[in-house]
Amino acid sequence: MKFARLFFIFALLIAAAVSVAAQEGHPLTGTWYGDFGMTTGQRNDLTVILKWDGSNVSGLVNPGPNVVPIKSARMDVKLGTPAQRGERGGQGGAPATPSQFSVHFEVDAKSKTGAMDHFVFDGKIENPVAGNRTMVGNWTCGNNKGDFRLRRL
Amino acid sequence: MNYVFAVAVLAFALSTSAFAQQGQAQQGQQGQQPQQGRGQGGGGGRGQRGPAAPAAPTPRRPDGKPWIGSAAGQKPGRWNGGPTTLPQGILEKVPFQPWARAVYDQRQIDQFEPHTRCKASGVSRQFSTPYGTEFVDMEKDLKRIYILDMGGPNSYRIIYMDGREHPKDFTPTNYGHSVGHWEGDTLVVETVGLNEKFWMDTRGTPHTDKLKFTERFTRTDMNTLQYQATIDDPGTYTAPWTTGVFTMRWAANVDPFEYICQDNNHGPELMLGSQTEIDNTKFFVP
Numbered sequence: 364m365k366f367a368r369l370f371f372i373f374a375l376l377i378a379a380a381v382s383v384a385a386q387e388g389h390p391l392t393g394t395w396y397g398d399f400g401m402t403t404g405q406r407n408d409l410t411v412i413l414k415w416d417g418s419n420v421s422g423l424v425n426p427g428p429n430v431v432p433i434k435s436a437r438m439d440v441k442l443g444t445p446a447q448r449g450e451r452g453g454q455g456g457a458p459a460t461p462s463q464f465s466v467h468f469e470v471d472a473k474s475k476t477g478a479m480d481h482f483v484f485d486g487k488i489e490n491p492v493a494g495n496r497t498m499v500g501n502w503t504c505g506n507n508k509g510d511f512r513l514r515r516l
Numbered sequence: 517m518n519y520v521f522a523v524a525v526l527a528f529a530l531s532t533s534a535f536a537q538q539g540q541a542q543q544g545q546q547g548q549q550p551q552q553g554r555g556q557g558g559g560g561g562r563g564q565r566g567p568a569a570p571a572a573p574t575p576r577r578p579d580g581k582p583w584i585g586s587a588a589g590q591k592p593g594r595w596n597g598g599p600t601t602l603p604q605g606i607l608e609k610v611p612f613q614p615w616a617r618a619v620y621d622q623r624q625i626d627q628f629e630p631h632t633r634c635k636a637s638g639v640s641r642q643f644s645t646p647y648g649t650e651f652v653d654m655e656k657d658l659k660r661i662y663i664l665d666m667g668g669p670n671s672y673r674i675i676y677m678d679g680r681e682h683p684k685d686f687t688p689t690n691y692g693h694s695v696g697h698w699e700g701d702t703l704v705v706e707t708v709g710l711n712e713k714f715w716m717d718t719r720g721t722p723h724t725d726k727l728k729f730t731e732r733f734t735r736t737d738m739n740t741l742q743y744q745a746t747i748d749d750p751g752t753y754t755a756p757w758t759t760g761v762f763t764m765r766w767a768a769n770v771d772p773f774e775y776i777c778q779d780n781n782h783g784p785e786l787m788l789g790s791q792t793e794i795d796n797t798k799f800f801v802p
Contacts, residue, residue: 387630388712388724389615389751417726417751440618459625462618492622492720 389415390464390491391438399484399502399511411468411513424470436468438488464488466498480504484511572738574701577656582701582735584661585651592771594650594666595741595764598643601719602745602759611754616722623720630714634777636671636690637714639707639729640745643764644718650772661696661703669777675705682708688725690714703733716747724751739766 391413400406413422413436420436443460470482486500498513575587586592603610603620612620623629631637631645643649646667654660659678665671675696682693688711696705707729716723727749734742741764748756 387715388722390619392712392724415724415751417724438615440614442614442618443621461625462622464615464618490626492619492626493628 389420389438390488390496391415391420391436391466394516395498395513396516397498397511397513399509401507401509409511409513413468420468422468424472431470431472434469434471436466439465439467441465462491464491466500486511486513571740574735574737577653579656581698582703583653584703584733584735584741585653588653591769592650593766593768594648594664594770594772595643596648596767597764598645598649599640599743599745599759599762600644600717602640602717602721602747603719604762605760606757610757613752613754616752619722620720623715623722627720629718629720631668631718634669635714636665636669638673638689638691638710638716639731640716640743641714641718642668642673642691643743647773647775648767648770664772666772667775667777670775682706688712692729699732701734705731705733707731721747722752723747723749726751740764741766 392415393413395411395413397409398406399409408425410425411422411433412424412426413420413433420433420438422433422436424431424433441463443462465487466485468484470484471479472482474480482502482504484500484502486498489497489499494515496515498515499511501508501510575583575590577583577588585594631641637645642663642665645665648666650664650666652662652664654662655677659676661675661677663673663675671691673691673694675694677696679697680695682695686693686709688709690711690713692707692710694705694707696703698704708727710723710725710727710729712723712725715721716729727747730746730748732742732744736742743762743764744759746756746758747753
């Protein structure tokens, strides 16, 4: 029990260090922490570390003894219309509508029975250029489904 | 007892506000100095009236190269008016990756710039710092040129002029690793090893830690420094691209001064959260 607590603290410190190293680059890069579940009352901790290499997104889920590599991940953007900032910004006069940042990642994780479960997460980044951005969405695993919510550390 | 406590609190509050005002006054005085300097030598500073006198020629070192900053034996000065938007005038030609264009556009709406949180901001962002930027040319003695921030986090960048190469392996930093050389009268500086903790300009032109940033400084006369940059970042752009030419103006006879960014900061909401709410969930300033 004591070891588990120490390990949890260690994992959090590692996660914080990773997130500090990447603040303003690709919106996915960094460490995300939150939970997922089938109902609001049944939640499970979820830590996701994502890294953009210039053309692909890779990452890990729940770093530690039960770490799982992300099988595939991507972020799709739908451009909005930029805010008017005058000539210095070189922008047009259209009203501001934000771009949409959608996220998709898949994970194969071993269940308690030893079988492999295939999780699919689909969500969106709510405040993509803020340091405390959040990712919310839904997940499916076979016939099970629910929601998730992550905040970048 | 309560009376004593109230007096103590009041005394503390008065001493704190007096200290803040002192700092503000000092900053105000310093902030006015560049305007005095701009009027000298006909640099064409903002607000100047009448025809500008021709500027003095480019000051030169004993070896014939231009002094990019203050000339030895003369009063120091600094450069004002650096680039605020690297894509200025060429935004639609910048080869953004889709995510990068979306981030750039979003940053025109949500301006959570690290510089406002007193973070050291490298490459071109260093030149749009309040109160200007000073070059300290120590190439003759130390084979280095220093670039000093004034109104930012009071830090500096080192440009190595001794012909060294970039390290093979390093931890990325806000200012990265800069090496420089001369191409005629133009100082060319290449910087790598940059982290992702700052914006390259005040408008949020994005980058990743794959960035190689090349700057060209040309002092065309006493009061004019031309600046152009090439951005090579395969993590953010589909091809390298080069900015237009920006012009910085010389402010003469001004000394660097102490500027503590955290003091009297008028944007505390930018340090702790969004522009609409305070976020105290982090134990460090993001």
